[in-house]
Structures are given as structure tokens and as C-alpha cells.
Amino acid sequence: MDNESILITGPEILDAGGIRRGSVLIEDNRIADVSNTLSPGDADTVIDGTGKLLIPGLVNTHTHLSMTLFRGIADDLPLDRWLNDHIWPAEARLNGDYCYAGALLGCIEMIRSGTTSFNDMYFYMDHVARAVEEAGLRCVISHGMIDLGDTEKMTAELRESRRIIKECHGMADDRIRVALGPHSPYTCSEELLKETAALADKNDLMIHIHVSETENEVSEVSRSHGMTPVEYLDEVGVLGPRTVAAHCVWLKDWEIDILAERDVKVSHNPSSNMKLASGVSPVARLLQRGVNVSLGTDGAASNNNLDMFQEMKTASLLQKVNLEDPTALPAMDVFSMATLNGARALGIDAGLIAPGKLADIVILNTRRPHLTPWRNPPSHTVYSASGADVDTVICDGRILLRDGELEVLEEKYVMELAEAAAAELTG
Numbered sequence: 487m488d489n490e491s492i493l494i495t496g497p498e499i500l501d502a503g504g505i506r507r508g509s510v511l512i513e514d515n516r517i518a519d520v521s522n523t524l525s526p527g528d529a530d531t532v533i534d535g536t537g538k539l540l541i542p543g544l545v546n547t548h549t550h551l552s553m554t555l556f557r558g559i560a561d562d563l564p565l566d567r568w569l570n571d572h573i574w575p576a577e578a579r580l581n582g583d584y585c586y587a588g589a590l591l592g593c594i595e596m597i598r599s600g601t602t603s604f605n606d607m608y609f610y611m612d613h614v615a616r617a618v619e620e621a622g623l624r625c626v627i628s629h630g631m632i633d634l635g636d637t638e639k640m641t642a643e644l645r646e647s648r649r650i651i652k653e654c655h656g657m658a659d660d661r662i663r664v665a666l667g668p669h670s671p672y673t674c675s676e677e678l679l680k681e682t683a684a685l686a687d688k689n690d691l692m693i694h695i696h697v698s699e700t701e702n703e704v705s706e707v708s709r710s711h712g713m714t715p716v717e718y719l720d721e722v723g724v725l726g727p728r729t730v731a732a733h734c735v736w737l738k739d740w741e742i743d744i745l746a747e748r749d750v751k752v753s754h755n756p757s758s759n760m761k762l763a764s765g766v767s768p769v770a771r772l773l774q775r776g777v778n779v780s781l782g783t784d785g786a787a788s789n790n791n792l793d794m795f796q797e798m799k800t801a802s803l804l805q806k807v808n809l810e811d812p813t814a815l816p817a818m819d820v821f822s823m824a825t826l827n828g829a830r831a832l833g834i835d836a837g838l839i840a841p842g843k844l845a846d847i848v849i850l851n852t853r854r855p856h857l858t859p860w861r862n863p864p865s866h867t868v869y870s871a872s873g874a875d876v877d878t879v880i881c882d883g884r885i886l887l888r889d890g891e892l893e894v895l896e897e898k899y900v901m902e903l904a905e906a907a908a909a910e911l912t913g
């Protein structure tokens with residue numbers, strides 16, 4: 487199905503390795519060649535890349551995709567009230583069809599704004615997987631497990647995780663992989679966290695978890711366990727190189743050391759942290775310490791969109807103002823976080839434009855007023871561009887968006903489906 491070749495002629499290429507010019511040849515689902523000597527006769531499909539910027543597909547390492555349905559329902563609140571009074575009651579009414587509709591909508595939003603891979607924790611994940619399969623994107627998905635200390639609930643959550651692993655791990659030519667998703671140290675029992683760690687070890691699975699998002703969480707975990715969240719999660723065996731820890735806002739210096747030693751992959755979510763006023767993650771210090779920090783939008787109800795271009799800019803500006811240092815988190819660093827670091831976090835052989843890498847590619851139209859004069863690709867990409875500048879998207883060697891037109895899914899139908907689902911859910 488996907489074993490055609492695609493040649494993109496003459497774009498500028500930007501990846502974590504820097505900027506250069508060259509044509510890119512895709513064969514099957516991988517990049518076959520990057521050079522200045524490729525000619526259009528070499529490929530089945532030719533895309534004219536002149537006046538365009540070609541970058542690796544962006545990687546969103548913390549999402550709750552189906553929450554697109556809750557966009558705008560409970561703004562301007564702190565995390566505990568947002569979850570307890572609004573989001574959790576609304577989520578109690580979810581079903582597989584709603585999650586499918588919200589996930590389809592989220593996939594279209596991500597494709598249109600240049601994201602090709604993401605790390606999703608939510609509910610009814612078999613329905614989410616079906617949406618992702620149809621959209622042609624790549625993802626890691628996990629059932630978000632919450633037991634609040636209830637043993638029966640714990641058993642049910644683990645059973646659901648096992649079911650999703652069995653049904654969805656490796657789906658869609660391995661574009662979809664399944665991880666374990668214990669929600670957080672304050673919503674999961676110690677036993678659930680330990681069971682999760684054992685299951686992940688036994689089956690070589692990733693773990694996706696919220697960590698040290700708010701100051702409240704740190705006090706709560708310290709009170710219950712006599713340890714900070716990172717110390718506690720390390721103690722129960724949840725921290726390792728296959729763990730993606732979202733947020734990581736409130737960290738003591740020694741917790742940064744633990745994250746570095748365990749090679750935990752941190753997902754930084756600046757928009758969500760700013761909107762819920764959770765705090766500022768010490769991203770510059772994490773990076774200095776050698777921690778792999780990537781970027782995530784979090785759900786659309788706490789962001790309120792899935793545009794990774796906005797997330798890059800916000801990440802950079804937030805570090806600068808917080809440290810009162812304009813040199814903090816420069817464009818190239820934040821661009822690497824959104825591409826190569828994201829791919830590393832999810833164990834995906836992409837994030838660079840080089841032969842052998844998976845063909846997850848985004849092409850931007852640079853001939854726009856707000857990108858003119860076109861002179862500094864990393865700067866323009868991070869500080870001036872937005873998801874709306876994305877022209878063409880290729881994932882796993884398949885064109886999903888071409889010249890602004892979706893080649894997958896029926897956008898109008900999906901928007902109607904999502905409107906109807908949201909109306910039923912939230913009235």
C-alpha cells in the first residue's frame with residue numbers, strides 16, 4: 487500500500503543537526519536518500535519543495551487526544567478544581583464512540599499543525615487506536631489508570647490495560663504501540679504502581695505518568711509517603727529509560743539527579759502549566775543535567791489546542807522570562823526538543839532527516855508575510871511560524887496532507903461527529 491517512492495525536490499532542510507539544502511527521497515516508509523543530485527525521474531510522486539522548509543514531523547509527548555471534546559468547558563481554574571469539579575464528572579459520561587470522535591478530531595488538528603507522532607493517555611483506547619489507524623499517524627497509547635486506593639478498581643484498571651495491550655500493541659504496521667499509563671502518584675495506589683512497574687519490565691513496555699505537576703501534589707505525596715514524588719516513584723520502580731514523565735514542574739535538585747540517573751524521559755507541557763498556573767518546570771536545568779526533555783501540549787481542555795509550534799514558542803519564552811535570561815532555551819534547543827528528543831522519548835527511529843530514518847516529514851510554506859524576510863529558519867520556525875503554515879505532512883511514508891488538503895479522513899464529517907458528541911456529553 488505504502489511502498490511507493492516520493493521525491494521532495496529542493497527544499498531547505500532543518501533538523502536537530504542544523505540547516506542545509508537538498509532533495510529528499512522516500513522509499514516505502516523510510517528516507518532513502520538526501521542529496522542535491524536526485525532528479526524527478528527517480529520517484530513515483532514528486533513534490534516541489536522550492537520555497538519550502540522541510541522538517542521532521544513534530545512529536546507531542548503528552549496528550550489526552552479525546553479531550554478535544556472538552557475544549558473550553560472549564561477554563562481559568564487550578565488543576566484540582568479543574569479535575570474534581572469539571573473534567574472527571576464529564577469524563578464519567580464518556581464512551582468508546584465519543585472517544586473515537588474526539589480522537590479523530592485531534593488527529594486532524596495534529597496533522598494540520600505538523601505533528602506526526604504522539605504519546606496519548608486516556609480511556610477507551612481501542613477506539614482511539616482505530617481513529618489513529620484511519621488518520622495514518624504514529625502513536626504510543628495507554629489506558630489512564632486511576633484506582634484511588636481501591637483494590638477492586640486497581641484490578642479492573644490493570645485488566646483494561648492488558649486488554650488494550652493485547653488488542654492494539656503493534657497495530658497499523660506497528661505505527662501504534664501500547665504503554666502502561668498509571669495516571670499519577672496521587673491517584674494510583676502503591677500496589678498499582680508496583681504492579682505497573684513489574685508488567686512494564688516483563689513485557690518491555692513504556693510507562694506514561696504525570697509527575698510533580700503541582701505544589702499540592704508534592705505536599706500530598708510527601709505527607710502520605712514521607713518522600714517527594716520522584717523519590718517515591720523511584721522507590722516503587724516506576725522510573726527508567728522507558729518512562730515518560732509529564733510535567734515535572736516541582737523538582738528538588740536531587741530529584742533532577744534521580745531523573746538523569748534513571749534516564750527518565752521528561753515531557754514538558756508549558757501551555758498547560760501556565761494556564762492551570764501549576765508552575766514553571768526547570769527545563770534549562772534538566773537539559774544541562776543531560777535529561778532528555780521533549781514537548782507536549784497536554785489535553786485540549788488545558789491548552790487549548792494541539793499546536794506544537796505554539797508549544798515550542800511558549801517553552802522558550804517561559805524559560806527566558808522565568809530565569810530573566812534571554813539566552814535561555816534558544817530556538818534550536820526547543821526545536822530539538824519537539825523533534826529528536828520527542829522521537830527518542832517514544833523510542834521512534836525518526837526525528838532527523840537522514841537516510842534510514844522513518845519517513846515522518848513536515849513541509850512548511852515559507853512564503854508568508856509573517857515569515858518574511860525568510861532568513862533564519864530555526865528562529866522563524868519557533869518564534870514566527872504556527873501550525874497553520876504546515877503545507878504537507880508525511881507519516882510512515884504516506885502523504886496525509888498535501889498542499890493544505892487532507893488525504894485522509896473527511897474533515898467536515900469528523901467536525902460534525904465531534905460537535906454532536908460534545909453536545910451530548912457537555913450539553
Ligand SMILES: O=c1[nH]cnc2c1ncn2[C@@H]1O[C@H](CO)[C@@H](O)[C@H]1O
Binds near residue numbers: 550569608
Ligand atoms: O494536566 C493534567 N494533570 C492531571 N491529569 C490530567 C491532566 N490533563 C488531563 N488529565 C486527566 O488525566 C486522565 C488521563 O487518563 C484523565 O482523567 C484526564 O482528564
Ligand SMILES: [Zn+2]
Binds near residue numbers: 548550696732785
Ligand atoms: Zn496530562
